[in-house]
Structures are given as structure tokens and as C-alpha cells.
Amino acid sequence: MTSAVPSVQMLVITKRFPGVLANDHIDFSANAGEIHALLGENGAGKSTLMNILSGLYHPDQGDIHIHGRRVALRSPRDAISLGIGMVHQHFMLVEPHTVAENVTLGLDEPRFLLNSGQIEQKIAALSEKYGLKVDPEARIWQLSVGEQQRVEIIKMLYRNADILILDEPTAVLTPQEARELFATLKRMAAEGHTIIFITHKLDEVMAISDRITVLRKGRVVSTVFTSATSKQELARMMVGREVFFQVTKSPWRGGQAVLRVEAARALSDKGLPALKGVSFAVHEGEILGVAGVAGNGQRELAEAITGLRPLTSGEVYLCDRRITNQNPRQILDQKVSHIPEDRLGMGLIPNLSLSDNLILKGYFAPPLGRGPFLDQKAIDAHCRELISRFEVMAPGPDSSVKLLSGGNLQRLLLAREISCCPRLMVAVHPTRGLDVGATEAVHKMLLEQREEGAAILLISEDLDELLSLSDRVAVLYEGEIMGIVPAQGAQVEEIGLMMAGTKRARPAEVAA
Amino acid sequence: MQDTLILILLILAGAIRAGTPLLFATLGEIFAERAGVLNLGVEGMMIMGALSGFMVTVRTGNAWTGLLAAILVGGSIGLIHAVLSITLRANQVVSGLALTIFGTGLSSFLGQKLVGVPAPDTFRVVRIPVLGELPVLGPLVFQHDILVYLSFLLAPLAWFLMFKTRPGLHLRAVGESPATADAMGVSVVGLRYLYVFLGGMLAGLGGAYISLALTPGWADGMTAGRGWIAIALVIFATWSPARAMVGAYLFGGVEAAQFRIQGTGTQVPSFFLNMTPYIFTIIVLVIATQETVRRRIGAPAALGLPYEREERG
Numbered sequence: 001m002t003s004a005v006p007s008v009q010m011l012v013i014t015k016r017f018p019g020v021l022a023n024d025h026i027d028f029s030a031n032a033g034e035i036h037a038l039l040g041e042n043g044a045g046k047s048t049l050m051n052i053l054s055g056l057y058h059p060d061q062g063d064i065h066i067h068g069r070r071v072a073l074r075s076p077r078d079a080i081s082l083g084i085g086m087v088h089q090h091f092m093l094v095e096p097h098t099v100a101e102n103v104t105l106g107l108d109e110p111r112f113l114l115n116s117g118q119i120e121q122k123i124a125a126l127s128e129k130y131g132l133k134v135d136p137e138a139r140i141w142q143l144s145v146g147e148q149q150r151v152e153i154i155k156m157l158y159r160n161a162d163i164l165i166l167d168e169p170t171a172v173l174t175p176q177e178a179r180e181l182f183a184t185l186k187r188m189a190a191e192g193h194t195i196i197f198i199t200h201k202l203d204e205v206m207a208i209s210d211r212i213t214v215l216r217k218g219r220v221v222s223t224v225f226t227s228a229t230s231k232q233e234l235a236r237m238m239v240g241r242e243v244f245f246q247v248t249k250s251p252w253r254g255g256q257a258v259l260r261v262e263a264a265r266a267l268s269d270k271g272l273p274a275l276k277g278v279s280f281a282v283h284e285g286e287i288l289g290v291a292g293v294a295g296n297g298q299r300e301l302a303e304a305i306t307g308l309r310p311l312t313s314g315e316v317y318l319c320d321r322r323i324t325n326q327n328p329r330q331i332l333d334q335k336v337s338h339i340p341e342d343r344l345g346m347g348l349i350p351n352l353s354l355s356d357n358l359i360l361k362g363y364f365a366p367p368l369g370r371g372p373f374l375d376q377k378a379i380d381a382h383c384r385e386l387i388s389r390f391e392v393m394a395p396g397p398d399s400s401v402k403l404l405s406g407g408n409l410q411r412l413l414l415a416r417e418i419s420c421c422p423r424l425m426v427a428v429h430p431t432r433g434l435d436v437g438a439t440e441a442v443h444k445m446l447l448e449q450r451e452e453g454a455a456i457l458l459i460s461e462d463l464d465e466l467l468s469l470s471d472r473v474a475v476l477y478e479g480e481i482m483g484i485v486p487a488q489g490a491q492v493e494e495i496g497l498m499m500a501g502t503k504r505a506r507p508a509e510v511a512a
Numbered sequence: 513m514q515d516t517l518i519l520i521l522l523i524l525a526g527a528i529r530a531g532t533p534l535l536f537a538t539l540g541e542i543f544a545e546r547a548g549v550l551n552l553g554v555e556g557m558m559i560m561g562a563l564s565g566f567m568v569t570v571r572t573g574n575a576w577t578g579l580l581a582a583i584l585v586g587g588s589i590g591l592i593h594a595v596l597s598i599t600l601r602a603n604q605v606v607s608g609l610a611l612t613i614f615g616t617g618l619s620s621f622l623g624q625k626l627v628g629v630p631a632p633d634t635f636r637v638v639r640i641p642v643l644g645e646l647p648v649l650g651p652l653v654f655q656h657d658i659l660v661y662l663s664f665l666l667a668p669l670a671w672f673l674m675f676k677t678r679p680g681l682h683l684r685a686v687g688e689s690p691a692t693a694d695a696m697g698v699s700v701v702g703l704r705y706l707y708v709f710l711g712g713m714l715a716g717l718g719g720a721y722i723s724l725a726l727t728p729g730w731a732d733g734m735t736a737g738r739g740w741i742a743i744a745l746v747i748f749a750t751w752s753p754a755r756a757m758v759g760a761y762l763f764g765g766v767e768a769a770q771f772r773i774q775g776t777g778t779q780v781p782s783f784f785l786n787m788t789p790y791i792f793t794i795i796v797l798v799i800a801t802q803e804t805v806r807r808r809i810g811a812p813a814a815l816g817l818p819y820e821r822e823e824r825g
């Protein structure tokens with residue numbers, strides 16, 4: 001299957017965005033019949049490189065050869081006609097349209113009339129052949145994320161793409177769905193397709209790829225055969241230093257319930273039921289992890305607890321005091337911290353300075369505020385102390401927050417949220433998009449708060465993170481809790497099934 | 513009894529005539545908005561269409577040349593909006609409003625000498641043989657000018673194009689998710705230009721209908737806010753050409769009823785009747801600007817948002 005000429009060759013590709021060198025003289029090549037992983041931390045430049053290969057971005061410099069021939073990719077159209085197809089990290093699908101309409105979007109066939117019968121037949125044949133089950137008449141918004149991904153892959157196969165790029169495809173899948181995807185990809189590679197698989201997860205790379213190219217800070221560190229490397233070595237290449245995978249934490253000491261949620265129901269932004277009777281408790285010194293595929297009510301849960309989203313029924317208690325549908329200020333004043341998903345949108349105000357952001361929760365009361373005035377001296381001292389304690393790298397307390405990198409934004413946010421000595425912390429995807437170093441720091445801070453006796457509700461899509469930090473893990477599926485299991489000794493397999501909607505008989509509920 | 517029947521029939525036939533300019537403009541705006549471009553310049557394009565249509569007809573003595581001129585002028589103003597909002601990424605609301613103000617002012621200035629000039633040629637009623645003789649249906653549907661017949665064809669055609677063909681699929685995709693359309697090789701910029709241009713042409717056509725058929729002649733501000741009504745009708749029709757027809761004739765009916773009812777000498781103050789379309793327009797616009805409402809009634813998701821490929825989504 002493998003021919004002498006690589007099917008994809010990218011030579012000295014350079015791409016600069018305002019303020020960042022996203023790709024710095026990158027050489028990359030992949031062969032027909034191989035699964036080639038592109039590994040690197042967030043921001044390493046993986047998506048940028050592949051967006052260039054799919055014609056979406058123009059490189060500032062560099063050449064691309066497809067099947068040995070030099071090509072100019074002026075637009076995605078050029079790439080598609082060369083057989084290059086990409087499944088983007090954020091799916092490229094038209095939500096109100098049907099699967100069939102999405103699959104045929106942009107094609108010259110059919111010429112004029114949309115003949116759905118014929119299209120659907122062809123889609124059915126592809127689904128059959130590659131095990132990609134999906135209903136061609138369904139509308140995208142009706143599909144689960146996993147199904148949407150299958151539509152994306154079918155879309156590429158329908159165009160006879162023989163070079164397939166998948167950008168972090170497993171981020172939205174349950175472990176079982178990921179395994180099915182791997183099987184499909186292996187089948188396609190065996191048929192002679194070139195598969196380029198972008199990820200930052202080491203286990204996946206080891207499980208599926210034939211070769212691996214590691215990127216770091218826009219540069220290629222190395223390209224290696226999977227059979228000749230190890231997780232440790234890959235991690236070192238990816239991060240640039242030795243990495244330790246283990247988090248150490250002491251066993252839970254027991255304690256009072258801090259947060260109690262009882263039969264909570266709430267609506268999503270679209271007005272549809274997002275929480276359908278959720279009940280659980282989080283105790284002193286405990287981290288309760290919430291697992292689940294994105295969009296199953298995680299955001300609504302965090303917002304309902306912190307007063308940002310009204311409950312339509314059910315109750316929330318903080319240390320046995322009812323806080324249901326109190327306003328956010330009332331709730332925060334009872335020592336509740338919130339690390340929202342959207343750091344710059346909800347957590348911090350990008351155009352304000354570090355110190356303005358740091359005092360948002362306390363400017364109105366002593367010691368920071370004096371009547372209608374701010375006590376600049378007190379604020380200054382307070383902020384300098386926090387910035388140095390939490391090691392926020394910034395020119396100074398007066399520089400604007402939007403200039404900070406992702407890791408420093410999160411440190412700043414945590415500095416504010418931890419400095420109020422929280423009884424309860426609600427942390428939503430606290431390490432998403434952070435590099436390994438920043439992730440470690442955030443983990444450490446969360447565990448410190450746990451030691452201090454705070455109750456922590458940790459919502460994350462990263463199962464490894466949940467299992468290593470949490471004491472117990474609850475699984476959300478379509479607004480319901482499928483089960484709560486102790487994190488120690490939990491089976492990834494079992495959690496995966498719950499993420500896909502299988503309920504668990506729950507004898508293991510830890511009582512206070 | 514007979515009199516009331518005739519009155520109703522007259523009002524209904526009048527509704528179709530008065531609704532026709534609204535229908536043209538609404539269809540045009542539906543095309544533009546389906547492609548993701550909000551053009552609040554409809555009123556400006558209509559009035560410039562009305563003026564240029566009449567002006568050229570006066571020069572040439574032929575209403576068809578006037579019509580052609582109106583279509584081109586409307587389309588050109590549409591192109592100005594396209595350049596400003598698509599290429600230069602100006603705020604679409606501001607750009608559209610500017611064009612309306614510009615069109616209203618310019619038409620008033622250029623039209624000074626045309627006020628009171630009689631129309632040398634107009635679009636007259638063409639009674640369709642056989643069908644035109646039918647009772648009720650004949651006078652209602654088959655005794656109109658040729659542009660009304662054109663609009664009868666245009667609305668279903670637009671619907672068919674939008675929902676049953678490949679170009680229609682691409683049009684809708686560009687307005688719902690330009691990034692997706694782009695990644696699949698559809699030219700977002702090209703299609704947006706095309707449909708904003710088409711929208712302008714249809715608005716110009718609607719304007720010309722007023723000055724060459726509905727009330728032949730030129731009067732300052734003669735479109736009288738119909739452009740705004742058309743924009744409200746787009747929402748009322750939830751971006752569907754079929755429902756646009758219903759909406760346009762409903763509003764045409766209100767307008768036709770005003771004339772007839774005033775003719776019968778009722779006690780209802782005329783300004784009250786005159787007000788109704790505008791009140792309705794304001795209500796529709798206020799309701800529809802709410803994000804949640806818009807999403808629920810199926811507004812194109814990317815409506816009003818400029819698109820650039822390497823911009824972060």
C-alpha cells in the first residue's frame with residue numbers, strides 16, 4: 001500500500017498571527033496507509049498547520065506537495081479537489097440542515113435539483129461500509145456530538161477524500177465511541193487512506209498511530225515511529241521537560257455536606273430542559289467530579305448552583321441553608337467560588353487591569369472599599385500579594401488582563417476565587433486549553449483547597465483529570481445523573497457506559 | 513348587499529396591487545438576509561428605484577426602460593451596501609441606515625422638477641383571456657398589470673430555488689454558518705455579494721412599481737416607509753418567500769382598505785388607519801430583535817455578522 005512518495009509533504013511552513021508565530025519552519029510528511037499523529041500541547045500550532053493543508057489558512061511561507069506534486073492551495077475548494085478532507089475541532093456543520101444537505105454542501109453534483117433519494121443512498125452505503133451509523137434525513141441539531149462527528153467523516157468520504165485530517169476528534173466522545181472511531185480509522189488506513197490525527201492525549205497516540213510528529217511552540221520537535229517510543233519520551237518532547245503523571249492526595253477525612261442539590265431542574269438557553277431532577281451532595285474536603293460528554297447539562301448545573309440560572313424546581317442548600325434562586329451576589333457572599341468555563345467572557349473582564357479584576361468580589365466592603373470609595377492603598381497591597389502568591393506572570397497589577405496567556409488568566413482567576421477562603425468551589429473545565437505546567441499548578445491549587453476543607457464541584461471533560469483529582473465521580477447524561485462512583489478503582493469502561501446513557505444501580509453512594 | 517360584495521372584491525384586488533411593491537422588496541430582503549446580510553437600506557433602494565424608474569420613463573416615454581433603470585439603480589445601491597458591509601466589514605445596521613437616509617435625500621433633491629409631471633407611459637391592466645372573465649377570481653387575480661403577474665411567479669420561484677435546489681442550499685448555508693460553507697468550498701463573499709445585489713434589484717423593482725403602476729407619477733417620499741414594512745415582513749414571514757406573499761397582501765389589504773373606507777365616509781379617523789402598518793412594523797421589529805425569539809423563529813444564525821476566514825470564530 002505504501003508508495004515511495006509521501007502523500008502529503010509540507011516543507012518549511014511558516015505562519016504568523018498577530019503576536020504569535022504559530023508555525024515556525026515546519027516540515028511534515030505523511031504516507032498513504034498510515035495513521036500519522038500530530039501531537040502537541042494546546043497552542044503548539046497543530047490546528048494551524050492542518051488548516052493550511054486544508055486550504056483554510058494561507059502560509060506566509062512554505063511549499064506543499066500532494067502525491068509528489070507541488071500544489072497551490074488557495075481555498076478549501078482546491079484542497080477538496082486534491083482529496084484532502086478535514087474534520088475540524090469545532091465541527092463545520094450547518095445545524096438546521098439535514099445530514100444529506102450537509103454532506104452535499106459545496107459539491108457540483110447535483111447540478112441543480114436536490115435529489116435526496118440518490119444522495120441518501122450513497123450516504124447509506126458509506127455508513128454501511130465504514131460502520132458510521134447515522135440517519136441521512138435527521139437534522140444536525142437533533143444528533144449527538146458523536147453522530148455529528150460521523151457526519152463530518154462521511155462528508156469527507158463522500159468527496160472521495162483520501163487524505164483525512166481529524167482535529168482532536170476524541171475530545172467530544174465517550175471512551176467507547178472513541179474506540180469505534182479508532183476502528184473506523186484503522187479500516188480506512190488499511191484501504192490506503194492517509195490519516196492525520198491531531199491530539200494532545202498520549203494514550204491515544206500510543207493506541208492508534210503508526211508514526212508521530214511532535215510539535216512544540218510552533219516547531220517540530222521530532223517525528224518518530226510509535227513502536228520505537230514511549231509515553232514518557234513523548235511527554236518530554238511535547239512539554240520540553242520531565243513530566244509526572246501522578247497526582248498525590250490524601251484520602252478523604254470525612255465531613256459535613258457543604259452543598260446539597262435536590263431534584264434540581266433548569267432550562268437551557270434554548271428553553272429546553274437541561275437539568276432533569278439532579279440530586280447530589282458535596283462534603284467538606286471532598287472533590288466531586290462531574291463527568292459527561294459536553295452539552296449534557298454541565299454548564300447549566302454550575303450556573304444553577306451559583307445563581308446565574310434559575311431553577312424551575314428543586315432546591316440547593318449550602319451548609320443546610322437554602323440558597324435556591326438567590327442572586328449571584330448573595331450566593332458568592334456565602335463563600336462560594338466560581339471558576340467559569342469561559343474565563344475571559346465570564347470570569348474576568350479583559351479590558352480592565354489585573355487589580356480591578358482581582359477586587360471584583362470585594363471592592364464594595366472593607367478593607368478594599370470605604371463607603372462609596374475605593375481604598376487604593378489597600379487594593380494595591382492586596383493585589384500585589386495575590387499576584388506574587390499565585391505566581392501570575394504580568395508586567396504589573398495595572399496592565400490589562402487581555403494581554404495574559406491562558407495559564408496566567410487561570411492563575412489570576414483562581415487567585416481571586418481562592419483568596420475569599422471558599423467553603424464551596426464550583427470549577428468548570430479549569431484546565432481546558434492550558435499547557436502542562438499551568439495544568440499542574442491548577443491541580444495543585446484545587447487539592448490545596450481540598451486540604452483546607454473546601455467542598456469542590458469539579459466539572460471536566462478530561463476523565464483522567466477527574467479520576468486523579470476527585471474523591472467521587474458523578475456522570476451527567478442529558479441532564480440526569482447516571483450514577484456516582486468512588487474515583488479510586490473506578491472503571492473507565494463503566495463511566496464510559498454511563499456517559500453514553502446507561503444508568504447505574506447505585507449502592508455506592510457515599511453518605512455523610 | 514351587492515354593493516358590499518363589490519366593495520370587498522375591490523379591496524381584495526387593491527390588496528394585491530398595493531401588496532406587490534411590498535412583495536418585491538420583501539423577497540429581495542429575504543434573499544439578502546438568507547445569505548447573512550441585513551440590509552436596512554431597503555427604503556432607500558425603493559425610493560431611488562421609484563424615482564429613477566419614473567425619471568427614465570419620462571425621458572424615453574417607455575415604462576420598460578424605466579423599470580430596467582430602477583432595477584439597476586436598486587442593485588447598485590445594494591452593491592454599495594455589499595462593499596461596505598462584506599468587504600470593508602462595516603456595521604451592517606449603520607451602513608443600511610446610511611443608505612436609506614442617502615436614498616431619501618437624493619431622490620428628494622433629484623425629483624424636484626418631476627413633481628406633478630404626468631407619466632407618459634405606465635404599466636396598465638392586462639386582462640388575461642378566459643381566466644380574466646371568471647367571476648370573483650377573474651377581477652381578483654387575472655385583471656392586473658404585468659408586474660403583478662411577475663410577482664405571482666417570482667414568489668413561488670424564489671421558494672423553490674431556496675429550498676429545493678443546490679444554489680438555494682448554498683445560499684442558506686452561507687447565512688447559517690459561513691465558516692462551514694467556506695470550508696466546503698462555497699464562496700461566502702461571492703454569494704453574499706450576489707444576493708445583496710439581487711435584493712437591491714428587487715427593492716428597486718418594488719419602488720418602480722409604485723411610481724409606474726400603483727400611483728403613476730413622482731411625489732417626494734412616495735414610498736412612505738414601505739421599505740421598513742418590507743423589513744418587518746421578512747421577519748413576519750420567517751424568511752420564507754411563500755409566507756412573504758401572505759404578509760405582503762395582508763399589508764396591501766390594510767392600505768387598500770384605507771382608501772375604500774375613507775371613500776365610504778366612516779367615522780374612524782383616517783390617521784388611525786394610516787398608522788396601523790407602522791405600528792405593526794414597530795411591534796414586529798421590537799419583538800424580533802430579541803435574541804431568543806430570533807433563534808426560535810429561525811433567523812439565519814449568521815445574520816448581521818461579517819465573516820473572515822482567518823478570524824477566530
Ligand SMILES: Nc1ncnc2c1ncn2[C@@H]1O[C@H](COP(=O)(O)OP(=O)(O)O)[C@@H](O)[C@H]1O
Nearest residue numbers: 017020022042043044045046047048822823824
Ligand atoms: N485565527 C487565528 N488568529 C490569531 N491567532 C491564532 C489563530 N489561530 C491560532 N492562533 C494562535 O496560534 C497559536 C497556535 O494555535 P493552534 O494552531 O490552534 O494550536 P493547537 O491546535 O496546537 O492547539 C496559538 O498561540 C493561537 O493563539
Ligand SMILES: [Mg+2]
Nearest residue numbers: 046047048089
Ligand atoms: Mg487545535
